Amino acid sequence: MIQTKNRGKYRILPGNPEKMGASATKDGYNFAVEVSDGKKAELLLYRKGHQKPFLTVPLPEEERTGVISSVEITGLTVGKFSYAYRMDEAFCLDPYAGAVEGRETFGAPMEKEEGACCCLLPEYPVMRTTSLHRPYEETILYKLHVRGFTKDGSSRVKNKGTFRGVIEKIPYLKELGINAVELMPSYEFFEWTSLTEPAYVYPAPAEEKRVNYWGYGTKALYFAPKASYAASSDAVAEFAEMVDALHENGIECLMEFCFAPGTPSGFVLQVLHHWQLRYQIDGFHLVGDASLAEEASKDALLRKTKLIFLGFDGARIYQGKRPWFRNLGEHNQGYQYHIRRFLKGDEGSLSDFTYYLRRSPETHGVINYLADHDGFTLYDSVSYEQKHNLDNGEDNMDGSNENLTWNCGAEGVTRKPAVRALRLRQLKNAVLMLMTSQGTPLIYGGDEFGNSQKGNNNAWCQDNKTGWIDWKAAARNPEFAAFVKAAIAFRKAHPALHGEREPRLIDYKSYGCPDMSFHSQRAWFSQMENTCRFIGVMYCGSYFQDKDGNKDDDLYIAYNMHWNPHELALPSLPEQKVWYLTADTNTPEVFLTEENQKKVSAKTVIVPPRSIIILTGKQEKRQNDESMAAL
Template identity: 40%
Template sequence: MDIEILEGYNHEMGIEMLADGFVASAISHGARCSMVLYERNVKNAVKVLDFPLEYRMGDVWNMRVKVDDIKALKTMEYAFFDGEHIFADPCGKSFSGRDAWGKLDQVHNQKRSPLYQEDFDWEGDKPLHRSESETILYRLHVRGFTKSASSKCVQRGTFAGIVEKIDYLQTLGITAIDLMPCQEFEEIMMPDRRDPYGNDLPTGKINYWGYTRACHYAPKASFSKKRPRNAVNEMKTLVKEMHRAGIEVIVEFYFDGSEIQTYVLGALRYWVREFHLDGIHITGRAPLELIAQDPYLKRTKIIAQYYPQDIDRSGHLSTFNDNFLVDMRKFLKGDEGMLERVMFHVQDRQGGIWPIHYMADVRGFSLQDMVSYDIKHNEANGEDNRDGSDYNYSWNCGAEGVSRKKGVLNLRKKQIKNALLLLFLSQGIPCIVAGDEFGQSRKGNNNAYCQDNEISWIDWKLSHKNEELLKFVQKLIAFRKAHRAFCAKEAPRLMDFKGYGKPDISYHGVNVWQPRTEHWRRQLGVLYFGKYNEDQSIYVLYNMHWESHKFDLPHPETNQKWHVVIDTTQENGFLPLPLPVGAAISMPPRSIKILVSQEAFNLVKVTKVPKRKKLLTIEDGNMKS
């Protein structure tokens, strides 16, 4: 193969293939830079191409490589050389050398990128562009979601394994998945202090979560099946199949702040363009203002912990932080002085930025552990239980950890249902972590960053053991979808702005139209007036006190009565038939009830998607196949 080196500049860092060769761009601070070519699966280089000094611009080295046999490049891989060290292309689109997850003997392998990427047929696929008001987020770890043998997946722990669970996700009712970092990161943890002689040895821990430096352009090779190994096309297949099922795909990116801004924007644009992402979830330190204002990303959902105060609030931005979790967990366990915060979260829309709400995240206690542990139990992390937050805002319901006491277990079940109602009845975007819908426990570990085992892997046997909870979540998601009051496109105004006679949303105490927020009160009523959403009126009653309280009810519409449809004191949560009530109702300790007008609880069906297996429906509060 004859090679000719010419002047050429790339629009982005890395490699751009041409009909007769390629253009290469690399960043190097040294006096020279070279491109090292390898044959696939061959250790030694077959060619070293020096970047011409005259094509250097600042610290960016450029060249165009023209060849007479383009087919010869299809089996080649490359890395860069700065005169002292061979280094991987940070903008490589995929990598070899890290194919096996957690394999210690590959930690010193040279990461190399193929010059060519295989073609992929998208079959007309495009991002779904679903409204934030319709979004129900499901957060998962690519490996942990199906790695357990209990998943019964063929391709466990991979992008393909998630595809095998699409029918489950459809039945659950979620509308988007949020994948934890799945770019090419180093999961084998090395010492913080490097050996000056280069004799670094692994610490023995695995960075399971992926919050570390990464090559952000490339999907993680070890998250793809072994044969044939093609992480890029496997990730694309995941997105295409999710879109076919009506589910959006959001991917989390962690940046540690050392990356240059053009690299960050380039990586995000590349994933949105090449992988048809519906959203990007930013964690760590990144140029959020530039990302939010980037015209290429204006129709892409962007999620971050916080934004600058003067950011353009154009509607595609969402926040992901613990504010909702902290306040609602405090209210759930009966802390004083929380009613005003609860009232805020029930209707909060943050002036154009959509808040994402959750009662549990991967960092911290799971939903089951939130009602099972008072303190963290991180001994398995090997840091003498010093790591992880000491503030969990949890309550173990009377016994620490696993318990056989019937009273404790029943209270925990009720508190989980209470927590789920607090989540799904609030404005904003609800988010649940994979496994929380059927009681996944992490054994009290609130910082399972290094637990690549049953502590973090989803135990799918729980979906059968705790089927009652799973069905409650399915019904609750369907209930939210059926009643726009909880997911309206327009933010509530808390006033009668259309002259219907009542506000769109109003707050009440044990006496109607008299919300009382003294620090010792734990009772709240929320009335959603149906005319504002062309729906029946809905009244939600919260009693987080450890004693019963009697609530007066607002007058229903003419010729209608209030009916109880959800009661967290009941075993199934949803009543088999709506229960009519009079002018007042008794609320047992630590309970939530939902009342609707006489015609409120009609047939609700989970959206059916063609070419998929059986879906569940909800009719009169009962799950049916």
């Protein structure tokens, strides 16, 4: 057992090995760290901003509990001291550190001097807000890279590439209709990492000459906000300020984490608890291994926190029963694959399209997306068929070769009016498919106005204009930017498009039609042809209600991804109700105002090539309507 020792005004006492990292005590701080068997260990204490320790505390093996060394040191005050460890001859940071100094410049070369980067004694702000607990079906998710979101000068924010830069863009996110953001790694990952040493061994040599811009490496200090993402010298306070600002504007804040395979589940849960309790984070997306899904979903502290994984068996975890709060969410990779196939008109894609259109499992949410950080941006997915990754330094060998994209007739930038018009229509079709699917839609930052990476589908090392969002694209594509905002608003206005449960395709309440049904040249059919590239989908509004109990309108959405127009039969509506044309992606504005919606009196509707139209079934207007014999 450690004997009490006096070092000037500082006393060294036995510590608590259960509290890993540095934690405040009544008179000072407790330090606890894991030390590999047989290694010599020392605690190094610094005056903040200094690179030479003023106090070195030996951590002898005979005084360890298991492999944990712990000491309490009195007389230390927050804001004036930093610390690190020496294991044998290696200088190490605390893997449980809640903040660091010396990492304020993104992408800066690793300092070789010992003490150039140190851990700070933790001081966590008092949060003004708490988690929002919004259900998946009511969530519109926006994924962003904190640095790349506002780093480009076109963002027109004061604090570019920082947490405060995100705060400055909150009015834009609200106007767009976003109510949740997902942050790509925003903890203290290392842009230059060793392939053999853990992150807390510092400095790690830059074995690769390319910066890890995305942050998905497995070398990181997972408890600390990224210092270089802060406009101020206090990343902890600034991160908390951002979360509070998002919450105060009705926007949830989710974080992505990437752990090395085999990371103990206990450590991962400690990380999630830290961010949830300290910063009121609303959810987490754990990239990669989904083996922790079941354990995390049943964790008492995380029971009302969104937990997103790629692939898990929700039916087995919950035995087919709906949990009180669906905290598990599936990063729905299959959605992107199959919806992109249907979008570009691939044969045999219709059945998968209808499956993913209605999919919303009883046990968990699904996150639908058509573009993510890994792959082409949405704009590039209709502008490139080949990846253009030479700038990544791997002779274009990196990145996926199976992107399911179509350039609409020309590779990359073109002045051909027909190609540009087709690309715009395909972008609108893509977004409207996303916003009329039952899962939770995710927009990758910049896709809402046509941001491009010039065909680079693996921009992990592009800390430059390729990887940053070009906000000038919004001015270049005003028609598309306005459409995305309208599409989000339309989704929110119609409970049929984001119901609490997956449509059952039957009339189980005897309203006269199923909750959701499929239609073609005949109003009702049960068989889909393999070669078909179009379909009509009807939602019976009586099955879907808003929070006030008001029933939704009936909706008929016709998707035609064929290169020819097609005539689809319209289902009959109850008496006093008629169909009104509400949206058409073959027109510039797409969504018609209430005054401009025209009654469709015909029994069929003609859908233009590669277009989507939406009809709304509601009570016939009293004023004279201009009937439409055909569209």
